[in-house]
Amino acid sequence: MPRNWGLPAKDQHAAFINAKTAKPLLTLMVSAIFGVIGASVAAVSFTEARALLPDLFHGASLIAAVITAGFGCWSYIWLARPRFAAQFSGQGDAFSGLLRFYVRAAIVLFVVLIVGQYAHILTPDIIGVLLLCVSGGAGAAAAFQTVLAFVPYYE
Numbered sequence: 001m002p003r004n005w006g007l008p009a010k011d012q013h014a015a016f017i018n019a020k021t022a023k024p025l026l027t028l029m030v031s032a033i034f035g036v037i038g039a040s041v042a043a044v045s046f047t048e049a050r051a052l053l054p055d056l057f058h059g060a061s062l063i064a065a066v067i068t069a070g071f072g073c074w075s076y077i078w079l080a081r082p083r084f085a086a087q088f089s090g091q092g093d094a095f096s097g098l099l100r101f102y103v104r105a106a107i108v109l110f111v112v113l114i115v116g117q118y119a120h121i122l123t124p125d126i127i128g129v130l131l132l133c134v135s136g137g138a139g140a141a142a143a144f145q146t147v148l149a150f151v152p153y154y155e
Contacts, residue, residue: 027095031146034102038142041109045136048117049129056129068130072112072137080105080145109139 049065050056056065083101116131 027098028149030095030099030102031149034106035143035146037106038109038139038144038146041113041139042136042143043139045113045116045132045139049132049136052120052125052132053129064130065133068133069137069140072134072139073141074137075134076105076138076141077145080141083145105142109135109142112138 046069053061055061080101083098112131112135116128116135118128119131120128
């Protein structure tokens with residue numbers, strides 16, 4: 001299966017010429033950086049949520065945390081579905097389109113994280129915790145998405 005690193009699928013001369021402008025090494029680097037950002041957002045989100053509600057991952061609060069993290073995860077997957085479709089079809093995105101996607105996604109991840117971190121100032125702590133769990137789920141999905149780019153034969 002051809003990798004989704006900006007390289008074309010066909011073994012033709014024109015395809016190799018296009019690969020020169022596709023920037024496969026930059027694509028790999030940007031994907032890896034975005035994966036680290038997603039994993040970092042997830043780790044910070046769940047750590048902050050636990051700081052706000054120390055008994056978060058026990059009993060009924062665990063159910064709420066899992067549901068809201070799942071909501072964040074599936075929301076990210078729904079919003080990033082064109083990128084996931086490009087990965088599963090083996091059709092790489094142009095580097096500039098990929099970079100724009102990663103920048104927008106990183107900004108949204110950070111905004112949801114910051115809103116979750118400071119929501120407890122104006123609302124009850126549980127609202128901030130739930131927003132942080134949504135942020136954590138979305139960050140985990142973003143990290144998983146970039147891992148898919150490095151796994152061979154995941155189709």
